[in-house]
Every structure is written in structure tokens, then in C-alpha cells.
Amino acid sequence: MDAKLAELKRRLAEVxxxxxxxxxxxxxxxxxxxxxxxxxxxxxxxxLQRVAHERFVDGRIGELLEELRPLEQSxxxxxxxxxxxxxxxxxxxxxxxxxxxxxxxxAKASSEGMExxxxxxxxxxxxxxxPWLDRHLALKHAYVECFEPAADPYDILLDDFExxxxxxxxxxxxxxxxxxxxPLIAALRDSAVxxxxxxxxxxxxxxxxxxxxxxxxxxxxxSFRLDSSVHPFCTxxxxxxxxxxxxxxxxxLESLFTCLHEIGHGLYERGxxxxxxxxxxxxxxxxxxxxxxxxxWENVVGRSLPFWxxxxxxxxxAFPGVLGDMPLEACYRAVNRVSPSFIRVDADEVTYGMHIxxxxxxEQELLAGTLSSADLPEAWNARFEEYLGxxxxxxxxxxxxxxxxxxxxxxxxxxxxxxNVMSVQIWEAxxxxxxxxxxxxxxxxxxxxxxxxxxxxxxxGRKLTPKETLERxxxxxxxxxxxxxxxxxxxxxxxxx
Amino acid sequence: MDAKLAELKRRLAEVxxxxxxxxxxxxxxxxxxxxxxxxxxxxxxxxLQRVAHERFVDGRIGELLEELRPLEQSxxxxxxxxxxxxxxxxxxxxxxxxxxxxxxxxAKASSEGMExxxxxxxxxxxxxxxPWLDRHLALKHAYVECFEPAADPYDILLDDFExxxxxxxxxxxxxxxxxxxxPLIAALRDSAVxxxxxxxxxxxxxxxxxxxxxxxxxxxxxSFRLDSSVHPFCTxxxxxxxxxxxxxxxxxLESLFTCLHEIGHGLYERGxxxxxxxxxxxxxxxxxxxxxxxxxWENVVGRSLPFWxxxxxxxxxAFPGVLGDMPLEACYRAVNRVSPSFIRVDADEVTYGMHIxxxxxxEQELLAGTLSSADLPEAWNARFEEYLGxxxxxxxxxxxxxxxxxxxxxxxxxxxxxxNVMSVQIWEAxxxxxxxxxxxxxxxxxxxxxxxxxxxxxxxGRKLTPKETLERxxxxxxxxxxxxxxxxxxxxxxxxx
Numbered sequence: 004m005d006a007k008l009a010e011l012k013r014r015l016a017e018v019x020x021x022x023x024x025x026x027x028x029x030x031x032x033x034x035x036x037x038x039x040x041x042x043x044x045x046x047x048x049x050x051l052q053r054v055a056h057e058r059f060v061d062g063r064i065g066e067l068l069e070e071l072r073p074l075e076q077s078x079x080x081x082x083x084x085x086x087x088x089x090x091x092x093x094x095x096x097x098x099x100x101x102x103x104x105x106x107x108x109x110a111k112a113s114s115e116g117m118e119x120x121x122x123x124x125x126x127x128x129x130x131x132x133x134p135w136l137d138r139h140l141a142l143k144h145a146y147v148e149c150f151e152p153a154a155d156p157y158d159i160l161l162d163d164f165e166x167x168x169x170x171x172x173x174x175x176x177x178x179x180x181x182x183x184x185x186p187l188i189a190a191l192r193d194s195a196v197x198x199x200x201x202x203x204x205x206x207x208x209x210x211x212x213x214x215x216x217x218x219x220x221x222x223x224x225x226s227f228r229l230d231s232s233v234h235p236f237c238t239x240x241x242x243x244x245x246x247x248x249x250x251x252x253x254x255x256l257e258s259l260f261t262c263l264h265e266i267g268h269g270l271y272e273r274g275x276x277x278x279x280x281x282x283x284x285x286x287x288x289x290x291x292x293x294x295x296x297x298x299x300w301e302n303v304v305g306r307s308l309p310f311w312x313x314x315x316x317x318x319x320x321a322f323p324g325v326l327g328d329m330p331l332e333a334c335y336r337a338v339n340r341v342s343p344s345f346i347r348v349d350a351d352e353v354t355y356g357m358h359i360x361x362x363x364x365x366e367q368e369l370l371a372g373t374l375s376s377a378d379l380p381e382a383w384n385a386r387f388e389e390y391l392g393x394x395x396x397x398x399x400x401x402x403x404x405x406x407x408x409x410x411x412x413x414x415x416x417x418x419x420x421x422x423n424v425m426s427v428q429i430w431e432a433x434x435x436x437x438x439x440x441x442x443x444x445x446x447x448x449x450x451x452x453x454x455x456x457x458x459x460x461x462x463x464g465r466k467l468t469p470k471e472t473l474e475r476x477x478x479x480x481x482x483x484x485x486x487x488x489x490x491x492x493x494x495x496x497x498x499x500x
Numbered sequence: 501m502d503a504k505l506a507e508l509k510r511r512l513a514e515v516x517x518x519x520x521x522x523x524x525x526x527x528x529x530x531x532x533x534x535x536x537x538x539x540x541x542x543x544x545x546x547x548l549q550r551v552a553h554e555r556f557v558d559g560r561i562g563e564l565l566e567e568l569r570p571l572e573q574s575x576x577x578x579x580x581x582x583x584x585x586x587x588x589x590x591x592x593x594x595x596x597x598x599x600x601x602x603x604x605x606x607a608k609a610s611s612e613g614m615e616x617x618x619x620x621x622x623x624x625x626x627x628x629x630x631p632w633l634d635r636h637l638a639l640k641h642a643y644v645e646c647f648e649p650a651a652d653p654y655d656i657l658l659d660d661f662e663x664x665x666x667x668x669x670x671x672x673x674x675x676x677x678x679x680x681x682x683p684l685i686a687a688l689r690d691s692a693v694x695x696x697x698x699x700x701x702x703x704x705x706x707x708x709x710x711x712x713x714x715x716x717x718x719x720x721x722x723s724f725r726l727d728s729s730v731h732p733f734c735t736x737x738x739x740x741x742x743x744x745x746x747x748x749x750x751x752x753l754e755s756l757f758t759c760l761h762e763i764g765h766g767l768y769e770r771g772x773x774x775x776x777x778x779x780x781x782x783x784x785x786x787x788x789x790x791x792x793x794x795x796x797w798e799n800v801v802g803r804s805l806p807f808w809x810x811x812x813x814x815x816x817x818a819f820p821g822v823l824g825d826m827p828l829e830a831c832y833r834a835v836n837r838v839s840p841s842f843i844r845v846d847a848d849e850v851t852y853g854m855h856i857x858x859x860x861x862x863e864q865e866l867l868a869g870t871l872s873s874a875d876l877p878e879a880w881n882a883r884f885e886e887y888l889g890x891x892x893x894x895x896x897x898x899x900x901x902x903x904x905x906x907x908x909x910x911x912x913x914x915x916x917x918x919x920n921v922m923s924v925q926i927w928e929a930x931x932x933x934x935x936x937x938x939x940x941x942x943x944x945x946x947x948x949x950x951x952x953x954x955x956x957x958x959x960x961g962r963k964l965t966p967k968e969t970l971e972r973x974x975x976x977x978x979x980x981x982x983x984x985x986x987x988x989x990x991x992x993x994x995x996x997x
Contacts, residue, residue, distance in 0.1 A: 016543070016547070017547050017551070020543060020544045020547035020548065021547065021548070021551070023544055024521045024522075024524075024525060024544055024548055025521075027521075027524055027525055027528055028521060028524055031524055031528065035725060036725075036737075036741060037721065037722055037723045037724060037725055037740070037741055037742075038722050039722045039723040039740035039741065040723065040737060040738050040740055040741030042740075043737075043738035043739075043740065043741065043777060043778065044737070044738065044741070046513070046517060046778060047517040047520055047521055047737075047738075050513070050514050050517035050518065050521075051517065051518070051521055054514070054518070054551065224534065225534055225535050225536045226534045226535075226536040226537065227534060228532060228533075228534055240533075240537060240540075240541070240544075241537050241540035241541065241544075242540075243534070243536035243537055243539075243540065244533060244534055244536065244537030244540065244541070245534075280540060281540065281543065
């Protein structure tokens with residue numbers, strides 16, 4: 004049995020090495036690569052992904068997984084080796100169901116669709132993008148066909164990002180959010196909070212300050228790097244080699260929140276148990292749980308008053324000319340300003356959820372065929388006005404704004420908002436377990452929270468399902484109430500704003 | 501036949517993709533990686549190399565190479581497809597001869613040996629390094645045994661770096677060099693030339709100036725990157741994605757010559773015919789020919805008076821405080837100062853060759869068993885004094901200085917000096933074909949030389965053997981006389997120094 008487990012681990016480590024190599028090439032392309040390298044880089048990446056896939060779906064891995072059932076069943080449910088066999092079996096069975104030709108066509112449609120979208124967005128030309136949307140929808144139908152029928156075909160797509168969570172479960176949570184968010188947004192619409200001044204905030208000072216904040220949260224130079232890229236992201240090449248990127252604009256301080264967001268993702272990857280290295284378990288548990296950590300550090304911590312008590316003098320010292328006279332209270336209010344706007348990635352904590360709910364609903368209707376891609380802009384604009392009170396003036400500020408659909412990523416958007424919901428559930432659990440957290444934040448000490456998250460969440464990696472993981476951390480299932488309570492307390496009528 | 505050729509190309513492209521991915525991971529490790537990533541990175545690299553090797557030595561590739569013989573023979577000798585089949589067959593037959601276990605043991609000994617060497621060099625403790633040298637020698641004997649007997653076992657090692665060139669041929673060239681270099685070094689020993697002042701040369705200004713010089717030579721930001729690393733190097737991820745690195749020290753201007761050296765390697769890789777992309781032909785022809793290009797741009801061009809007529813005002817503008825008053829003539833003499841010293845990588849154009857000849861001779865004696873590793877430091881020091889007139893005071897400045905032996909790279913050193921020899925042969929051919937080159941250099945115009953080298957040498961990649969390639973470029977075989985003539989004219993008794 005030991006020899007079989009060793010063989011399984013050896014084969015999975017190889018696959019992990021190949022996938023991680025692809026992550027390095029991907030990161031290099033987005034951060035550093037000279038532009039003329041793009042065409043060949045796409046070939047290199049396709050090869051790595053194909054070879055990794057071939058090695059993963061190898062029949063021998065399936066045999067080993069069968070032969071290791073007795074071992075799996077003899078171990079506790081959360082023993083590393085039991086989890087490895089169980090989770091790998093799920094992954095393997097899923098990967099085997101998708102024919103190589105369909106996977107290749109989806110990958111091709113994804114990269115071509117993204118190119119077409121970039122041009123269509125630049126031109127504000129939805130009609131030019133629409134055929135790609137139809138192609139992706141056709142491919143999604145073919146993809147859904149590869150699996151046992153689900154209660155809702157959208158379940159199959161969602162499962163790739165939030166395994167085990169159903170469309171009905173998400174809908175129930177989102178409907179509850181909608182009940183409270185729509186009136187809260189309408190009530191906040193006219194509250195006049197000044198934003199931060201428009202700079203200039205020199206890029207070098209932004210970089211240094213972002214690094215200072217991230218370092219307080221747990222960024223160590225021995226195992227992290229911060230670089231720049233057009234689209235900020237975080238990726239992991241090993242549990243001890245985490246790459247975060249940010250984007251800088253002299254006219255605002257968004258880079259600071261980007262840093263807090265991406266280090267949240269990074270701390271999760273860095274906190275995975277080293278025993279899981281080079282296995283399929285060595286990554287965050289789901290897109291939603293991952294986002295819960297970027298949002299926890301960015302918003303729940305990084306936009307809190309205790310954080311700002313510590314951070315405000317540092318911010319002033321970094322930009323004395325622009326912010327030297329701006330009091331703590333005004334800064335805190337400015338970074339928590341609620342103001343409906345068109346672009347999701349610029350949205351505040353309160354309006355953000357409605358951007359997501361809108362997309363979640365449209366995705367389901369497109370997939371079900373109750374909404375045609377021809378009618379999508381109209382549907383988008385109508386619902387946007389209903390949810391956020393703004394009339395969309397052009398598709399670039401509406402249906403064309405996000406890259407996700409162009410790459411065929413349907414089912415991904417809802418995990419952003421699930422992340423927000425879970426971030427507050429997890430925060431409440433941490434606060435209950437760790438008295439005095441906010442006093443520590445005021446001193447710039449985030450270590451107790453970091454250690455608790457590492458021990459209770461990050462270390463687990465993908466050992467358990469997302470539902471099991473959340474249950475273990477917060478003692479219950481997905482629940483929108485803590486998040487709504489948090490928003491009401493921070494932004495509601497009685498809030499100290 | 502077309503289908504077979506297409507299958508061969510598809511399989512070779514995959515291997516090339518995997519090897520290139522390894523190059524990206526390697527580069528990232530040397531340039532950027534946080535230190536804690538090292539252990540896992542070694543595993544990732546080992547997997548990529550193993551998978552690439554397995555795919556390359558696959559029996560199906562051998563079958564295709566056999567089946568494609570008629571095609572190969574129907575095409576001109578230098579047709580891309582004929583070269584692909586011919587060169588791949590040679591590579592494949594060579595790769596198949598080395599058992600996977602031996603290759604793995606050599607790779608392991610290489611990385612472990614380099615670690616042991618780094619510690620031994622830091623401590624100046626040759627005895628601690630000696631067992632690794634013995635281990636490498638034993639592995640080299642096993643490696644040599646994998647091949648048909650050669651006239652000299654060293655031929656087998658040399659063939660990995662300078663295919664087709666024999667030990668006897670190198671020895672004949674080196675013996676001829678020795679005849680002239682040893683007396684020339686002795687004669688120059690007492691010539692008093694002042695070096696450049698010891699700075700300070702701010703790193704940012706060095707970087708900008710290095711980039712300016714490289715740009716004049718052909719560095720384009722669309723397909724090149726310049727980064728920093730402890731050991732400068734050049735690598736290629738695609739014909740249009742070339743990475744060069746340099747190292748900066750405020751106390752000297754070595755970084756400028758490093759830039760000229762590495763861009764020479766880079767221009768070679770960048771100039772390979774795009775038709776050869778993702779084939780085994782898409783790299784420089786041999787270590788010696790590669791070095792001929794780094795040396796041509798660094799020394800023959802970059803230390804020439806015409807280059808300095810263009811470069812001197814730029815250098816003065818970059819460092820006005822330190823060099824503002826230093827005349828052209830004095831700068832030119834300073835960067836061509838001959839002074840025997842202990843460290844090879846710091847050696848000038850005249851003494852450099854003797855550093856190499858020394859190592860070439862000792863390597864052969866170690867391999868033949870006529871010199872024991874126990875007696876190596878003594879042999880090194882005696883010969884160093886004979887060739888360079890200096891008594892080696894400690895092993896750190898002697899036998900422990902280079903990394904090559906610690907990684908098991910025997911047979912590599914001679915290609916450095918072959919590169920110097922070929923660089924002048926190629927320079928003479930270019931100058932004969934292109935009148936007015938030096939006048940162009942004085943104007944900062946290096947494009948005619950670059951274009952000639954691209955057309956006559958770089959574009960060929962590995963299509964022909966190194967000997968065929970050199971013959972095609974210079975119209976004759978390896979010949980030390982142009983190099984000796986160049987040194988005599990530049991440094992001899994009658995030279996205008």
C-alpha cells in the first residue's frame with residue numbers, strides 16, 4: 004500500500020511541477036515578457052498544460068486511486084493521505100469526463116475570445132463580440148453534457164470554482180442580499196462623503212507604503228515578491244514562493260487596496276501546510292474561500308477604523324503635500340465612501356454585491372436560453388438601473404467591461420460575492436476566538452489574526468470540500484446574515500459615519 | 501513523408517517547449533525568485549528536464565528519423581528540413597546512449613557539487629571539495645564509456661560543447677597560442693597603464709549607459725529584457741524573447757563590458773532564422789561559436805578605438821564627476837590594460853587565454869589519471885606561475901575560483917578560448933566584406949556588422965556543424981593566426997599604446 008501511495012504521490016508531484024511551470028510562464032508573460040515573445044509563449048503554455056493534463060488523466064492514476072480505497076477508509080477523514088486520495092479521485096473523475104478535443108477547443112476559444120473582446124471593448128462594439136459569446140455558450144452546453152445531469156445545468160459550471168455549492172444555494176443567499184442591498188444603496192446614494200484628493204501620489208511612495216502595509220500583514224521577502232502588472236493578481240509557484248502584483252496610478256491610492264487584496268490571496272497560499280507541497284491539495288480550497296481572504300484583509304481589516312488608526316500617520320508621512328492636513332476620520336470615510344458606479348472593479352463594499360448578482364442572474368438566463376445574446380445589453384442596462392440606480396450610457400461601461408465572459412469563464416462571478424459573505428463569517432469567528440484583535444490592529448499588529456487564519460483555514464489547503472472547510476472554520480454553513488449585519492453596522496442609518 | 505515530417509516537428513516542438521519552460525524557471529531562480537523557493541524549484545526543474553528527455557529519446561522519434569532519410573537525402577545539405585533530420589538524429593543517438601540513471605546521478609552530483617563548492621570556496625578549503633571532484637571524475641569515466649571509443653576520452657566531453665572538434669585540434673591551437681602569449685604577457689607585465697578611477701559610478705547611470713550601448717548594438721525592448729543577477733548571463737525563451745542580465749558594482753565599470761558581452765550572446769540567439777523556432781536548431785551552434793559573438797561585441801568591437809571615439813563622450817556625460825577630465829586616449833588604454841591577475845573572469849584580453857589553457861591541460865590530466873585530485877592545487881599553482889608569472893597565495897584565488905568543475909562541466913573551458921580565436925577570424929571576414937565598418941562605429945552605427953553577422957552566422961542556428969558553420973562564415977578552418985595578429989597589433993611592441 005505504501006508503494007502505491009508513493010507512486011501516486013510521485014505522479015501527482017510531476018503533474019504539479021508541470022502546472023506550476025505553466026504558472027511561472029504565465030506570470031512572466033503578464034509581468035515581464037517583451038511583447039514579441041507572446042506568440043511562442045502561447046505555444047509553450049499550451050504544451051505544458053496538455054502534457055500536465057495527459058499525465059493527470061493517465062489510467063494508472065485511476066487504478067492507484069481504486070487500489071488505495073482501503074487505505075483511505077482506514078484513515079481519519081482529514082488525514083493528509085486520506086484527503087489526497089479522495090480529492091484526487093474527484094479531480095481525476097472530473098478531468099476524465101472532458102474529451103481532449105473539447106478541452107482544446109475551449110482553450111482556443113478562450114484565448115481567441117479574449118483577443119476579440121479587447122478589440123470590441125476598445126471600439127465599444129458589442130455586436131463584434133457577440134459571436135464569441137455564442138460560441139462560448141455552445142461550448143458550455145457541450146461541457147455540461149459531459150457530466151451527470153444536475154438540478155440546474157449552471158451547477159456544473161459553478162462546481163469548477165465552488166465545488167459542491169449549488170445554484171439554488173447561491174440564489175437563496177443572493178436573494179437575501181438583494182432584499183437589503185438595494186434599499187441600502189438607494190438610502191446611501193445622497194450621503195455626501197468626499198473622496199481622497201486626486202493626488203499626485205508618486206508611484207515609488209505608493210509602492211513603499213503598499214509594501215509596508217503588506218509586511219505588517221505577513222509579506223516576507225524570503226518567500227514573497229511584489230511586482231507590477233496591468234491586471235493585479237497573485238500566484239503561487241510553491242508554498243514558499245508567492246508572487247503578488249499591483250498597478251499604480253499617480254492619481255489615486257487604489258494600489259494600496261490592491262496590495263491588501265492580493266496579499267490576502269498570498270497569505271492563504273503561503274499558509275498551506277508544507278506537507279501538502281507538490282500535491283493537488285496545495286492550493287486554496289475554492290474561488291469563494293480564496294476571495295474571502297483577499298476581501299477579509301482588504302475590506303474587513305484594511306478599511307476598518309482600527310487599521311486606519313495605525314495606518315493614517317504612515318499614509319500622511321508618505322504623501323505629506325497631499326494628505327498632511329487630512330484628519331483620520333476624513334480619510335477613513337473617504338476610503339469607505341459608497342457611490343454607485345458602472346465599473347465592478349472600482350465598486351465599493353456596499354454596491355459591489357449588486358454588480359455580481361446582476362452577472363449571476365444574466366449568466367443563468369443565457370445558459371438556459373431564456374435570454375438571447377442579442378438581447379443581453381438591453382437586459383444588462385435595465386437590471387443595472389434597477390439594482391444600482393444608474394442608466395448605462397455605453398456598453399464599454401456595461402456588458403463589455405469584464406474579461407471573464409470573453410474567456411468563457413461562466414460560473415466564476417458569483418464566487419466573488421460568496422467571498423464577501425464568507426469573509427465576514429470568518430471574521431466573526433476569529434473575533435470570537437481572539438479578544439483584543441482591534442486593539443492589536445491599532446498597534447499595527449496583525450499577527451494573531453494571521454496565525455489563527457493559518458491554523459484554522461489556510462493550512463488545510465484543498466484537503467476538505469469548501470463546505471466542510473467553512474463549517475470547520477465558522478461552525479456552520481454559508482450564511483449571509485453576518486455580512487448584512489456588518490454592512491448595516493458600518494453603513495446603515497445608525498452607523499457612526 | 502509530409503505527415504512524418506509534421507509528426508517529427510510536432511514532437512520536437514513539444515520537447516523544445518518543455519526545455520524552454522525549464523529555461524524560464526532557471527532564469528527566474530537566478531534573477532527574481534525569493535530564496536525560500538529554491539528547494540521546490542529544484543524539483544520543478546528536475547521534472548521538466550526529465551519529461552523533456554523522456555519525450556526526446558522516445559523510440560518513435562528514432563523511427564521517424566529513419567523513415568525521413570529519403571527526404572533528407574533528396575534535399576540540399578543546408579535545407580532547413582534536411583538539417584532538422586540530420587542534427588536531430590545526431591542529438592537523439594547521443595541522448596539515447598546515456599542511461600537515465602547515469603544522467604540523473606550526474607544531475608544530482610552537479611547540484612550537490614555546486615553547493616559543496618560554494619561552501620568550500622568560502623572557507624578556502626580545497627580538501628572539502630576534493631571528494632566532489634573525484635565523484636565527478638568517476639561519473640565522467642562512466643559517461644565516456646557510453647560512447648564509441650574516441651582517440652582521446654576527452655574528445656567525448658568536448659563534443660558536448662564543441663561538437664566535432666577534437667582534443668588534438670584544440671591542443672594544436674592552444675600550443676600555438678602559448679608560444680606567443682607567454683612572452684607577450686611577460687613583456688607587457690611592466691607597462692604602466694592606469695586603470696579607470698575607482699568610481700563611484702552610480703548603479704542607475706551604469707544601467708542606463710549599458711542599455712544605451714546595447715541598444716546601439718541591436719537590443720530592442722520589444723524582444724529583449726535587461727535584468728540584474730549575481731552571475732551575469734544570457735538566455736533565450738524564444739527567438740523573439742531574449743533575456744540578458746548584468747551585475748553592477750559602484751566601484752568599477754565592469755557592468756558595461758558585461759552588457760556588451762551578454763548582448764553578443766543575445767544578438768546571436770535573436771538572429772536565428774524564425775523558421776527554426778521550436779526546433780532543436782533554434783539555438784547557437786556551439787559554445788565556442790556562441791562565445792565568439794560575446795567576445796566579438798565585447799572585445800573586438802567594444803574595446804576598439806573606433807567604438808571608444810563614439811562611446812567616450814557618453815561615458816563622460818554619465819559620470820561627469822569621475823571621468824569628466826579623462827581624455828579618450830587614457831580611457832581607451834585603461835579599458836585595454838593588460839595585467840596578469842588571479843581571477844579568470846576579471847582577466848584582460850591577453851592574459852585570458854592562459855587561464856583557459858591552464859584549465860584545459862589540467863582537465864585532460866585529471867581525466868587521464870596522470871594527475872590526482874590530491875595534487876591538483878600544487879599543479880595549478882606551479883603552472884599558473886609559469887604561464888602568468890604570479891604565485892597563487894590561496895586556493896580561493898586558484899583552483900577553487902570557478903564553478904564549472906563543481907557542476908561536473910569538464911570540456912567546457914576550452915570553448916571560451918576557441919571563442920576568442922574565432923571572434924577574430926569572423927571579424928576579419930566581416931571587415932573584408934564590409935568596408936568602412938570602423939568609420940561607422942565612430943558614428944555609433946553597428947547595424948551593418950549586425951546585419952552581416954545575422955545573415956552569415958546567426959540565421960543558421962544549429963543547422964550545420966560548428967566546423968561547417970565556421971567554414972561558411974570565414975572560408976576556412978579554425979586558425980589561431982588572425983587572433984595572434986590582432987593581439988600583436990593591439991598590444992605588441994610596435995602597437996600604438
